[in-house]
Amino acid sequence: MYSGLSDYLRLDSKKRRAIDELIRSIENEVLFESSEFVPELSDSEYYSHEDCNEDACICLEEPEIPKTKYCPKCHRQYPEMENFCSECLIRLKRIDDITKVRDIQSKPSFEVEGFKSYTTFEEIFTPENMEKIQNFKFTPQKYNNIIKNIKIAALSEFDNLVRSNEMVLDYLSILDKVLLFTKSFVEVDYKSYGQELGVFTFNKIDIDDRQVDGLQITTLTHELSHFLIKEILSQIICSILDCNKNSLIDAISTFILTYSPLNRLIDEYSAHTVEGRFTAYGYQDYSSFIQIQESLKGEMPEEEIEIAKSIGNTFSITIKDILESYLDDDLRREIKDQFLNDTRDSPKYEMLAYENCKQLTKKGFMQAIWLILSEGFEVANRHIEKLESYEKAF
Numbered sequence: 001m002y003s004g005l006s007d008y009l010r011l012d013s014k015k016r017r018a019i020d021e022l023i024r025s026i027e028n029e030v031l032f033e034s035s036e037f038v039p040e041l042s043d044s045e046y047y048s049h050e051d052c053n054e055d056a057c058i059c060l061e062e063p064e065i066p067k068t069k070y071c072p073k074c075h076r077q078y079p080e081m082e083n084f085c086s087e088c089l090i091r092l093k094r095i096d097d098i099t100k101v102r103d104i105q106s107k108p109s110f111e112v113e114g115f116k117s118y119t120t121f122e123e124i125f126t127p128e129n130m131e132k133i134q135n136f137k138f139t140p141q142k143y144n145n146i147i148k149n150i151k152i153a154a155l156s157e158f159d160n161l162v163r164s165n166e167m168v169l170d171y172l173s174i175l176d177k178v179l180l181f182t183k184s185f186v187e188v189d190y191k192s193y194g195q196e197l198g199v200f201t202f203n204k205i206d207i208d209d210r211q212v213d214g215l216q217i218t219t220l221t222h223e224l225s226h227f228l229i230k231e232i233l234s235q236i237i238c239s240i241l242d243c244n245k246n247s248l249i250d251a252i253s254t255f256i257l258t259y260s261p262l263n264r265l266i267d268e269y270s271a272h273t274v275e276g277r278f279t280a281y282g283y284q285d286y287s288s289f290i291q292i293q294e295s296l297k298g299e300m301p302e303e304e305i306e307i308a309k310s311i312g313n314t315f316s317i318t319i320k321d322i323l324e325s326y327l328d329d330d331l332r333r334e335i336k337d338q339f340l341n342d343t344r345d346s347p348k349y350e351m352l353a354y355e356n357c358k359q360l361t362k363k364g365f366m367q368a369i370w371l372i373l374s375e376g377f378e379v380a381n382r383h384i385e386k387l388e389s390y391e392k393a394f
């Protein structure tokens with residue numbers, strides 16, 4: 001289905017370079033006969049107590065008075081006996097009273113307003129709308145506007161969560177920072193069953209909090225990508241049909257992403273790649289897409305499977321762009337440090353062969369979106385019952 005897109009492929013040079021550097025570092029390791037690859041270490045990890053010069057270093061440790069209060073304005077911390085901030089001259093609050101990020105309830109909604117407001121699937125699947133879907137011309141500019149709208153909505157929700165819960169971002173662990181950011185997009189709940197570390201279903205992420213922090217972080221970014229690819233598709237549909245976004249539209253995009261193994265591969269590969277941006281290569285969970293990829297072998301030409309991965313890779317570039325509006329270089333470094341600190345597994349370099357380093361040109365990407373939606377709508381139209389069951393779940 002997607003094989004016609006091969007002319008639009010080009011190299012994702014950023015990703016290729018990152019993987020090449022890693023492979024080179026492994027080869028060097030082998031050269032120096034070191035048995036274990038040491039992942040990037042932060043400066044603080046290189047430093048050890050033995051390093052300090054005996055004469056110059058005064059290692060006297062003052063007993064530290066625990067700081068239990070903070071200034072809500074400048075965030076300086078104070079011991080129990082203090083009542084006012086000496087700088088801001090305002091009353092101190094207790095650190096213990098700050099709301100825990102995991103207790104914050106959020107149910108963000110990404111509004112899109114259009115001319116029409118549909119209330120049934122029958123109203124959506126009219127011959128007129130089907131023709132619109134078959135003949136639409138989506139432009140990179142419209143696509144970028146959607147990405148921008150998602151960013152604006154999420155960042156204002158993030159600000160709102162910080163303000164209304166009187167959060168002090170500087171005090172948060174890296175897991176809590178990522179969790180709070182995730183809650184600006186979707187509802188997050190906890191689960192303590194099943195094998196998966198997390199699942200995304202119908203605008204909600206369920207995460208297993210028995211896992212170490214590093215794994216919870218990469219799981220959150222993975223599941224958040226599933227949400228975002230669904231959200232992008234929903235907003236594209238609204239733009240083409242000039243309608244409000246509601247649970248009917250979300251049900252259609254959920255159906256489109258799940259009905260065919262090829263589309264599942266696009267969705268899964270995109271989430272896998274986004275997760276990789278916030279982990280280290282060789283450490284991601286490759287099982288997430290390999291299973292789907294294996295099921296397609298023999299059914300589909302190898303080339304088509306690679307193009308589906310290239311489409312997923314191209315989606316992941318814009319999803320990363322959304323996530324990096326908050327998770328910048330500094331926070332990404334913190335995430336990687338946390339992850340490498342928490343995991344005892346060694347990286348699986350042989351898995352790097354599964355990485356796809358191709359992306360579509362702008363024109364090719366628009367073409368891919370057209371293929372996904374035009375075929376998806378045709379199939380969705382024949383599965384109204386399934387759509388209705390999805391719609392109820394939103």
Ligand SMILES: [Zn+2]
Pocket residue numbers: 071072073074075076085086087088089
């Ligand atoms: Zn102060």
Ligand SMILES: [Zn+2]
Pocket residue numbers: 222226268271288
């Ligand atoms: Zn997944």
